[in-house]
Amino acid sequence: xxxxxxxxxxxxxxxxxILAQRNSEWCGHGPIxxxxxxxxxxxxxxxxxxxxxxxxxxxxxxxPITIGTANNPADxxxxxxxxxxxxxxxxxxxxxxxxxxxxWGQTILRQFYFSVYQLYLFQQLQNCxxxxxxxxxxxxxxEITYHVRWSSExxxxxxxxxxxxxxxxxxxxxxxxxxxxxxxxxxxxETPMGIDFALLKQQWEEKTKAVFEEATLPYPEKTFNxxxxxxxxxxxxxxxxxxxxxxxxxxYPGAEW
Amino acid sequence: MQLQDLEKIFQDKIDKEIKIEPxxxxxxxxxxxNIRQISQHAHSEVVGMLPEGNWISRAPSLKRKAILIAKxxxxxxxxxxxxxxxxxxxxxxxxxxxxLLSGKAKYSSIFNYPxxxxxxxxxxxxxxxxxxxxxxxxxxxxxYGPYARAMVRICKExxxxxxxxxxxxxxxxxxxxxQKAMCQDAINRWWWPSLMMFGPRDSESxxxxxxxxxxxxxxxxxxxxxxxxxxxxxxxKVLGMTLPDDKLKWNEERxxxxxxxxxxxxxxxxxxxNGPCNKxxxxxxxxAHADGAWVREAALAHAAKKKNRQLQKVA
Ligand SMILES: [Fe+2]
Ligand SMILES: [Fe+2]
Numbered sequence: 079x080x081x082x083x084x085x086x087x088x089x090x091x092x093x094x095x096i097l098a099q100r101n102s103e104w105c106g107h108g109p110i111x112x113x114x115x116x117x118x119x120x121x122x123x124x125x126x127x128x129x130x131x132x133x134x135x136x137x138x139x140x141x142p143i144t145i146g147t148a149n150n151p152a153d154x155x156x157x158x159x160x161x162x163x164x165x166x167x168x169x170x171x172x173x174x175x176x177x178x179x180x181x182w183g184q185t186i187l188r189q190f191y192f193s194v195y196q197l198y199l200f201q202q203l204q205n206c207x208x209x210x211x212x213x214x215x216x217x218x219x220x221e222i223t224y225h226v227r228w229s230s231e232x233x234x235x236x237x238x239x240x241x242x243x244x245x246x247x248x249x250x251x252x253x254x255x256x257x258x259x260x261x262x263x264x265x266x267x268e269t270p271m272g273i274d275f276a277l278l279k280q281q282w283e284e285k286t287k288a289v290f291e292e293a294t295l296p297y298p299e300k301t302f303n304x305x306x307x308x309x310x311x312x313x314x315x316x317x318x319x320x321x322x323x324x325x326x327x328x329x330y331p332g333a334e335w
Numbered sequence: 336m337q338l339q340d341l342e343k344i345f346q347d348k349i350d351k352e353i354k355i356e357p358x359x360x361x362x363x364x365x366x367x368x369n370i371r372q373i374s375q376h377a378h379s380e381v382v383g384m385l386p387e388g389n390w391i392s393r394a395p396s397l398k399r400k401a402i403l404i405a406k407x408x409x410x411x412x413x414x415x416x417x418x419x420x421x422x423x424x425x426x427x428x429x430x431x432x433x434x435l436l437s438g439k440a441k442y443s444s445i446f447n448y449p450x451x452x453x454x455x456x457x458x459x460x461x462x463x464x465x466x467x468x469x470x471x472x473x474x475x476x477x478x479y480g481p482y483a484r485a486m487v488r489i490c491k492e493x494x495x496x497x498x499x500x501x502x503x504x505x506x507x508x509x510x511x512x513x514q515k516a517m518c519q520d521a522i523n524r525w526w527w528p529s530l531m532m533f534g535p536r537d538s539e540s541x542x543x544x545x546x547x548x549x550x551x552x553x554x555x556x557x558x559x560x561x562x563x564x565x566x567x568x569x570x571x572k573v574l575g576m577t578l579p580d581d582k583l584k585w586n587e588e589r590x591x592x593x594x595x596x597x598x599x600x601x602x603x604x605x606x607x608x609n610g611p612c613n614k615x616x617x618x619x620x621x622x623a624h625a626d627g628a629w630v631r632e633a634a635l636a637h638a639a640k641k642k643n644r645q646l647q648k649v650a
Contacts, residue, residue, distance in 0.1 A: 095397075102391050102400075105407050106384035107619065109627025110634075111415055118408045125401045132397070158396045182630045238640065239633025246629065326395035326453055333511050335395035335453070 083208060084138045085170065085267035088160065089308055090211075091131030092171035095161055097192060098124035099319055100179060109182050116228060120189065123221040130214045132157035152332065162327035166310075166317045170265075173307035174257040176316045183236050183243065184250040190229035190289070191254065195261045197222050198281040202273055230289045237293025244294070251298055258282075259303025268308070349550050354480035357423040365549055369479050370424050371440075372551065374431040377417035379443035380410045382435075382616050386450040387459060395453060402499055403456060409492045416488060420481035436621050438608070443467075445532050447610030454507055454514075454521035460500015462522075462529040465567065468493045469559050470533070478550040501570065508574045522571070523579045530594075531602045533560040561591055568592045 101121040108114025136155040143154065174192060179185050200222060203215035236243040262279040290297045306312065326335070341360045348355060355361055384407045391407065394400035418428045434440035445463050450456070471493060474486040507518040534540060534556040546552040554562075564583075571578055582595035604610065 099392060102404055105391055105404060106381075106388035106411075107623045107626075109623070109630035111381065111411055111418075113630075115408055115411050115415075118404060118411070122401060122404055122408070125397060125404070129397050129401070161397055162395075182627065235637040236630070236633050239637040240629070242629050243633030243636075322392050325393050330511065330513060333395075333514055334506060335399055 080138065082267040082270050083211075084135055085265075086271055087131050087135040087138065087211065089170035089265070089267070091128045091135060091160065092169045093175055094124045094131065095128035096169070096171040096316070096319060097175035097189075098122075098128060099323055100175060100177075101185070101189070103179055104185065113182075117185070117189075120225055120228070123218075123225070127214070127218050128161070129157050130217070132160045134210050134214065135160055158327070162324045166312055166320055168310055169312065169316060169320065170308055170310060171312075171316070172257070172260055173304055173313055174254065174260065176307070176313060176319060177254065177257060178315055180250070180253060181246060183246040184253055186229055186232040186236060187247065187250040187254055189225065190233050191258050191286070193222060193225040193229050194285050195258075195278070195282050197226050198278050198285075199261075199273070202278065207272065226285075233289055233295070234293040237290070237295040247293070247295055251295065255298040255301045256304045259301060260305040260307060263303065263305050263308075265308035346548075349478050349548075352550075354483060355478050356480045364545070365551075366424050368546065368549070368551060369482065370421055370426050373417055373421040373424070373479075373482050374426070374434070375441050375443075377414050377421060377431065378435045378440055379446065380414035380417060382442045382446045382620060383463075384410050384414075385616055385619055386446055386448070386612075387456060389450045390453060390456050393453070394456075399456075399503070406460070406496055406499065409496065413489045413492070416485040417482075420479075420485045423481045424479075432624065436617070436624060438617065441606070443532060444602070444605040444610060445528050446616060447605050447613045448525070448528050449612050451524070452517050452521060454504065454517040455525070457500050457503030457507060457518070458521035458525040460496050461504055461570075462500075462525045462567065463532070464493050464496040464500060466529045466532040466563050468497060469563050469566075473553050473559070476550075476553060501574075504574055504576075508576060518574070519576050522574075522576050526578050526580070527597060527601075528605075530560060530564070530597055531605075533557075533563065535599075535602070564592050564594055 098121045101117050101124065104114065104117045105121070106114065108117060136157060136159070139155040139160075172192075174188060177184075177188060197219070200215040200219050204212055204219065206212045206215065233247070237247045238244070261282065262275045264273070264275055287297050304313075326333075342362060345355070345359070345361060345365075348359075355365075387403065387407050387410075391400065391403055394403050418431060421431060422428060431440065435442065445466075450459065468490060471486050471490050475483055475490055477483045477486065504518050504521075507514040510518075537555045537557045540556055547555075568578065568583060568585075580595045582593060584593050585591075586593045605613065608614075
């Protein structure tokens with residue numbers, strides 16, 4: 079069993095799921111109906127990606143079991159057992175995506191930071207030696223390209239909108255500035271994946287600076303990199319997300335839905 | 336042309352089943368009735384996102400979560416089509432929203448009931464979308480063209496919602512004892528409110544006659560309600576559940592199900608704003624609107640800046 083590959087796949091799955099969960103909080107509460115639909119769409123795309131990763135992780139985990147003799151199907155990992163029955167110390171999502179929705183500006187900035195990172199990461203994953211991960215990444219790139227465009231446009235619109243929107247974007251930058259460094263700090267299980275983190279960082283910074291410039295927003299130079307999400311040490315927010323998300327599965331163990 | 340002639344041409348078109356289009360002459364009252372009805376319908380789609388949105392974060396599996404999000408998003412889309420068709424009658428979305436938020440415009444009372452358990456996601460899809468469909472299928476043939484065409488698109492998605500709702504309950508009905516109880520409880524709570532969705536009895540209904548003559552409405556409240564009861568009374572058997580009405584019984588003579596009396600006091604209480612969630616629903620819409628104000632202003636301001644810059648470039 080390739081534990082690194084499993085952990086890495088779970089990291090990708092958890093990150094996309096938790097961001098989907100956060101974005102979906104907007105459903106029915108967006109600032110304008112068209113954008114309510116747009117953020118919900120991104121949420122759906124991310125859930126789709128997370129399901130692909132969870133299913134793959136489950137297959138990897140089950141591999142030695144299925145080769146073995148008679149086993150109880152209830153012991154097999156599934157996308158839902160991985161999403162609903164792991165604890166806050168087992169989740170491997172980035173800290174950025176668990177940050178709460180302060181306002182539309184902060185949601186937009188969080189999405190922008192993440193989508194730009196995901197774009198360049200998945201471009202590398204496309205050529206990953208693990209065919210399954212490469213396939214999932216390739217499939218996702220089209221929607222990620224759209225997420226980058228949509229969130230960039232909003233960063234620009236809000237940065238270069240009114241005095242209030244500019245101010246709110248400054249607050250969002252302040253709020254999130256310590257949570258992007260984690261993108262580029264490799265966790266142990268990431269090392270064998272062959273990701274060029276230096277390139278990733280350079281591409282991410284270039285794109286972010288370009289969009290910020292158009293948005294008349296300052297790029298935050300002085301940051302401290304909070305990290306630990308990739309290896310299960312989270313901010314206090316994750317516990318609440320999981321408590322809510324996992325409530326039915328935890329309350330009625332073994333039930334089918 | 337004389338007013339009578341215009342009115343005659345208009346009614347002739349309707350009698351010949353020719354759709355009325357935005358640029359056609361139409362009586363003021365016809366325009367007003369359509370604006371009122373279409374905007375109420377649009378508001379219902381948008382407010383209707385709230386009770387189901389309530390369970391998105393707690394959906395019990397990734398598949399159910401995705402289905403539920405997509406469903407609620409469909410309802411937002413329905414709201415958009417409907418606001419657009421109302422706009423063809425000379426009102427703006429802002430005006431319509433203003434009327435919703437001030438409490439002047441109504442939306443479907445059904446969304447003033449709470450969604451208390453996961454089974455409510457099934458019951459709402461099956462019963463609420465199911466009742467809505469009967470009304471909407473009829474509206475696919477309504478006389479105002481843009482409304483009828485919006486309905487055709489919407490109906491396809493609604494019948495999908497109903498099937499998904501039924502399927503959600505079907506899984507529960509085959510599940511653990513707790514799930515079965517959850518399923519029956521949700522049906523018990525949603526049955527009567529969904530019957531109320533068809534409105535007051537025909538004998539009590541005020542603007543039905545003119546609406547039927549103008550073919551805005553093509554079936555009466557009681558006809559649609561009976562059709563719904565006949566359909567659901569059969570489907571509930573597949574679930575192995577019951578409907579909470581001891582008077583519900585097949586009437587061989589009428590070829591319809593007989594049923595018990597709706598609690599009209601409850602109906603009017605909810606219409607008048609005293610349902611369990613009237614306040615919460617409207618507050619949620621008001622909050623979203625207020626919280627979004629700076630975003631909408633920024634979008635406008637940015638668009639204006641961009642346009643200015645382009646003009647300066649040209650000049
Ligand atoms: Fe709808
Ligand atoms: Fe629906």
